[in-house]
Every structure is written in C-alpha cells, then in structure tokens.
Amino acid sequence: MKLIVGALAVALLAGCSSPSDLMASAPSITVSSAKTPKAIALCVFPAWQEHNSNASMSETASGYRLVNGFAQQTDDVLDISSAKTGSVAKLYQRVAWSQIGRGDLRESLQKCK
Template identity: 35%
Template sequence: MRFPLVMSLAALTLAGCASTPNSPSYTLSSSKTASDYAHCVLPKWQKEASGTTLSETQGHYKIVASSKVAADDIMEIYKASPGSKIFVYHRVPLSSTFGRNTLETAARDCL
C-alpha cells in the first residue's frame, strides 16, 4: 500500500521538473541566422548566469540559463525564412514585473 503511494509521488515530482510552460514569455524575430543570433546572445546570458549552456541540433539552438534559486530560463532559436524565430521562457512569473529583465534586454540587443 505504501509503495504505490511513494512511487506516485516520485513520478509526480519528476514530471513537474520536466514540464515546460505551454506558451513562451515572449517571441522575437531576427534577420540574423539562428547560429549568429545564438552566438550573440550566449555570452550576454553567460555574463548574467554563469551556468548558461548552449545545445545545438540541425536548425535549432537552445540556451539554458540555470539558476540555484529559481527555475531555469530557456531560449529556443529556430531557423526561419529569412533569419530566425526566437522563443523565450522565463520560469519565474515575476521576473519582469519590476522592470526589464537583463536576459530579455540581452535577447533584444542581439536582434
């Protein structure tokens, strides 16, 4: 009886860690290629969050700014015609309530 309850709670906990919001915090477009845009944003995000990483697949870049006190911020950059399409997910709902977020500023600076 106790084992199924523990397993259910563990599964729910892990599912919560893997979930992403359905809609981005904001969407941007750039005339730069996805590669050029990603390599422009990466050092700016690394300056703000030292644990920032870049992963790349064909036509898609993902930048993750890890945080020790909040959920990760994620940027996904896709090839578009022309340029690129950018989706940013801020995991802290109040992150931009008190003025422009520094990660958002960096994202807009590279457009």
C-alpha cells in the same frame, strides 16, 4: 515525522522543472530576426553566462537552445530556430513576471535580434 519528510519531498519535487516543461507553455517573448540562429545565439550567450555561469548553449536540429538554471530547476530557455527569412527566437521563463535580476536576458535578446 514520516509525514513531514514526505510532504517536504513532494514540495521539493514540485519545484523541479526541465527545459521541456518550460517549453510546454507559451513563450514569454517571441522575436523574429533576419539573423541566423547561430548569430543570435552567439550574441546573446555572453549575457546568459554573466547572469549564470552554468548557462548552457547547444545546437538543435533546427537551430540553437540556451538554458539557464540551478541544480534541477530550469528558469529560462531560449529556443532559436530557422525561419524562411532568418530565425525566430522564443524565450520561456519559469516565472516570467518576476524579472528581478533576469531583465538582462530579455534585453540581450532585444539587442541581438
């Protein structure tokens, strides 16, 4: 019984990921824009909130970051940073190939660039 409980605990922890875990891999999409990071973040954020009411937006040293997920599982991170001629937005997704129900996040980035 202890073995089953231990295996279940390991399986659950393996599914956890933080924004920094996602950002350690290559982004799913990188978009350049002439807009400021704040303008892109404010444009994209309503779609993220519609997808998940727990989505959050925070200011970083170089721009803005949007995070989407449930409990201790981060599914999507949009990191928007200042560039010489505007900004660069990088979308990181936990399962980038699985866009079921998450296509609006990519579309919102394309519309707001």
